[in-house]
Amino acid sequence: MHAIELRGVKKRFSSLEVLRGVTLDVRRGEAFALLGPNGAGKTTLIRIVATLLRQDEGEVRVAGYDVREEAQEVRRRIGVVSHNPFLYEELTARENLEFYARAYDVEQSRVDEMLEKVNLVEREDDPVSTFSRGMKQRLSIARALLHSPEVLLLDEPTTGLDLKGRQDFYTLLEELLGEGATLLMTTHHMDEAERLCTRGAVLHSGSVVAQGTLSELKASMESLEEAYLRITGEGSET
Amino acid sequence: MRRHTCASQVREVRLKAVLNLASKDIRAELRTKHTINFMLLFSGLAVIFFSRIAGNYVASAPEMGAGLLWLVFLFTGMLGLGRAFVKEKELGTLDGLKLTPMSSEEILAGKAIYNLALMLGIQSIIFPLFIIFFDFPIQGSIVLAFGVLTLGNLSFVIVSSALSTLVLNARARELLLPVILLPVLFPVIVTSVSALNRVLVGGEGFLNILGEIKIILAYAVVMSVIAALTFDFALEE
Numbered sequence: 001m002h003a004i005e006l007r008g009v010k011k012r013f014s015s016l017e018v019l020r021g022v023t024l025d026v027r028r029g030e031a032f033a034l035l036g037p038n039g040a041g042k043t044t045l046i047r048i049v050a051t052l053l054r055q056d057e058g059e060v061r062v063a064g065y066d067v068r069e070e071a072q073e074v075r076r077r078i079g080v081v082s083h084n085p086f087l088y089e090e091l092t093a094r095e096n097l098e099f100y101a102r103a104y105d106v107e108q109s110r111v112d113e114m115l116e117k118v119n120l121v122e123r124e125d126d127p128v129s130t131f132s133r134g135m136k137q138r139l140s141i142a143r144a145l146l147h148s149p150e151v152l153l154l155d156e157p158t159t160g161l162d163l164k165g166r167q168d169f170y171t172l173l174e175e176l177l178g179e180g181a182t183l184l185m186t187t188h189h190m191d192e193a194e195r196l197c198t199r200g201a202v203l204h205s206g207s208v209v210a211q212g213t214l215s216e217l218k219a220s221m222e223s224l225e226e227a228y229l230r231i232t233g234e235g236s237e238t
Numbered sequence: 239m240r241r242h243t244c245a246s247q248v249r250e251v252r253l254k255a256v257l258n259l260a261s262k263d264i265r266a267e268l269r270t271k272h273t274i275n276f277m278l279l280f281s282g283l284a285v286i287f288f289s290r291i292a293g294n295y296v297a298s299a300p301e302m303g304a305g306l307l308w309l310v311f312l313f314t315g316m317l318g319l320g321r322a323f324v325k326e327k328e329l330g331t332l333d334g335l336k337l338t339p340m341s342s343e344e345i346l347a348g349k350a351i352y353n354l355a356l357m358l359g360i361q362s363i364i365f366p367l368f369i370i371f372f373d374f375p376i377q378g379s380i381v382l383a384f385g386v387l388t389l390g391n392l393s394f395v396i397v398s399s400a401l402s403t404l405v406l407n408a409r410a411r412e413l414l415l416p417v418i419l420l421p422v423l424f425p426v427i428v429t430s431v432s433a434l435n436r437v438l439v440g441g442e443g444f445l446n447i448l449g450e451i452k453i454i455l456a457y458a459v460v461m462s463v464i465a466a467l468t469f470d471f472a473l474e475e
Binding site: 082088099 | 254255258259262265266269270329330331333334335336337338339340341474
């Protein structure tokens with residue numbers, strides 16, 4: 001059984017067809033990159049997998065559970081990190097995690113563990129509004145991991161992070177991968193995909209135009225970036 | 239997405255999850271006091287304005303008093319109660335909430351309790367202020383009058399909490415909410431004003447206004463069930 005299975009997923013927003021029958025699988029324990037230009041449908045796809053949006057057609061399963069029929073079960077098994085950290089600015093780092101821990105019915109001791117994991121113990125009693133973007137993103141990872149999810153969904157998680165923030169973030173994700181986590185991430189950064197992911201798919205205008213290991217995607221081309229531009233047809237403009 | 243029967247929905251609501259959400263909102267509000275300050279300021283000003291404009295009329299026709307008091311609560315509630323969900327939407331934390339295993343009924347109940355806490359805070363200050371500014375001649379029990387107001391406000395927060403999610407994705411949501419709220423609230427406000435008048439002006443006791451209390455309670459129960467049944471769809475994009 002795959003960690004994530006998508007079969008013929010279609011989504012339309014009024015007259016705009018955002019996803020046109022997407023089919024792909026993410027294996028357990030792997031990091032899968034979802035690449036594509038702006039408007040390709042990456043975020044829509046992640047939101048469907050995360051149960052935040054309903055697909056119009058097709059089937060989506062996470063850890064074997066149907067996202068439409070068994071949304072509660074899916075939510076217990078996923079953690080989501082996006083460019084929006086889903087944190088309450090007025091509350092402290094600890095209060096944010098304690099709130100989410102109670103919402104997930106998780107032991108409060110897990111809050112201490114996660115604060116330590118993301119290196120925020122010294123700032124745990126400071127309001128989130130005083131945090132840098134990088135610190136918020138680290139806290140967001142802690143929030144997403146509180147309930148030990150089987151699958152981590154990352155939607156352009158490094159948007160707005162500086163180089164140091166990105167490096168810290170990658171290190172944290174690499175640790176998680178080492179622990180056997182499954183990652184599905186959307187990104188614009190090819191270096192990010194190459195560093196963290198083993199397989200990936202290129203989404204263009206709502207369809208999967210290429211899929212496979214990152215080395216297969218690169219094939220005979222010099223870099224993943226070049227492959228991406230050629231597949232999506234954006235290379236001709238440059 | 240999460241379909242249940244009405245009975246199973248009621249069974250599945252976890253009080254712990256509801257109180258967790260309500261206490262998070264209350265703690266955040268007490269830290270910033272953004273909403274409560276504006277609601278208090280607005281309702282205080284409204285009482286002062288009404289007492290200057292209509293104070294003499296209320297002195298000669300005290301039945302007007304309960305209606306004016308409810309107008310203050312209505313406008314104040316419309317100003318602040320929708321914020322509970324709008325704020326989550328604006329900050330992007332609504333998605334964070336929806337991602338937790340909390341059921342939509344638990345989210346609605348948590349937000350309704352937070353809104354009720356806001357309204358009770360306002361009520362505790364504005365009701366005595368109203369009595370003082372209007373020099374209102376109270377004939378009946380002030381505790382009973384406070385209870386009737388609380389019951390009316392309970393119905394008010396249930397309806398406004400549920401309806402505020404319906405307009406979350408609308409462009410002019412602040413304008414749309416009062417337009418939708420007023421007709422839905424009409425029966426409970428009329429009943430509550432009637433009960434309040436009978437206590438404050440008529441000096442009647444609990445047993446005399448039992449009919450009105452039953453109507454307000456039934457309204458609150460019916461609205462809670464409707465809200466629980468429709469809230470799942472209202473939260474969807």
